Amino acid sequence: MYRTNVLIPNRTVRGFRSVQQRPLGIAYIVFENAEEAEKAAASLNGTALNNRKLLIKAHVPYSPVYKASLKKTRSYFRKKKCEPVCAAVPEVESSETGCKDGSCEEVKLNTSESEENSIQGSQADAPEYVEVASKSEREVSEDTIFVGKISSKTTDTDLRSFFADFNPSEIYIFKGRATGKRRDSLKLGYHSQVSALVRISIDNGQALAIDQLSKQKLNGKSVTLRPAFISKIEEVKKAVAAREAYLKKEALEKEEPEKESHVVPSAESSQVDGINHDNEGS
Structure with a gap:
């Protein structure tokens, strides 16, 4: 056996006073041919060196395809292990039209011990759970389109021009909060996402x-x-109505101090002012 090269990788340990080089506990030995390497691995594997048992095997070069195949194999066995439970739990679709204010809420399933045993016990109970899941699917609109990931500078005019051939009748632009990592940022957190709902007026226009x-x-x-999900359309319309009511209330509150500043302090004018306020409130 002839060794042609020996490589012992080290790591640098930086302390407060000194810098030390320590081995990683592995070594690479290059032989002249594969036969010599196989003989060395077979004869020396399991032997001791400096009171440490050696694990010797042929080196496997790094391959992205091999690594991906390992992930698939592991995920397959994990899926096979939890198959009775996964078959009974309804699938939740995470999409921008189904998320509240652009951010999806975490779904937690609280089941008792007897229910968990029945789920894990047999596949016969799975159709009941699947049937419930199909009934709970959200309905989608037949004339409204959800437009996601639009630019924050997009206006109503831009959307009307984009859908000009399909006669858009209603357009709602809203901003939500989504979880994830932005392309221009390395931080994981919340970021605003602008979306829109566009109602099409022609037949089969959606x-x-x-x-x-x-x-x-x-x-x-x-x-x-x-x-678009019908629930999302209703949610956006409620938010628009609430905002309009808030702005209207805010405008009325700004007008009231101006009216009070122009009132003459007399008994007759105070009575008239009171009547006017009653008429506005009725």
Whole structure:
């Protein structure tokens, strides 16, 4: 056996006073041919060196494909292990149209010990859970399109021009909060995401618009087009109504001090002012 090269990787340990080099506990030995390497591994594997048992085997070069295959194998066995439970739990779709204010809430399933045993016990109970899951699916609109990942500078005019061939009748632009990592940031957290709801007025316009515009860019940015959830439409409309009510109330509160500053302090004028306020409130 002839050794041609020996490599012992080290790591640098930096302390307060000195810097030390310590081995990683592994070594690479290059032989002239594969036969000599196999003989050395077979004869020396399990022997002791400096009171330490050696683990000797042939080196396997790094391969991304091999690493990916290992991940698939591990995930397969994990999936096989939890298959009775996974078959009974309904699948929750995480999408921008189904998230509240742009951020999805974590779903927790609280089950008792007897229910867990029945889920894990047999596959016969799985159809009941699947049937419940199909009933709980959210309904989608037939005339409204959800437009996701649009630019923050997108306006109502831009969207009307984008959907000009499909006669858009209602447009709502809203900003939500999404969880994840932005492309221009290394930090994981919350970031605002602008989306829109566009109602199409022509027959079968929703499917045509999604098919024809899904590959086009809006203000130089690729967007997501899909049928909007009815629950999301109702949620956005409620938010718009609440904001309009708030702005109206705020405007009235600003007008009241101005009226009071122009009132003459007399008994007759105070009575008239009181009547006017009653009429406004009625």
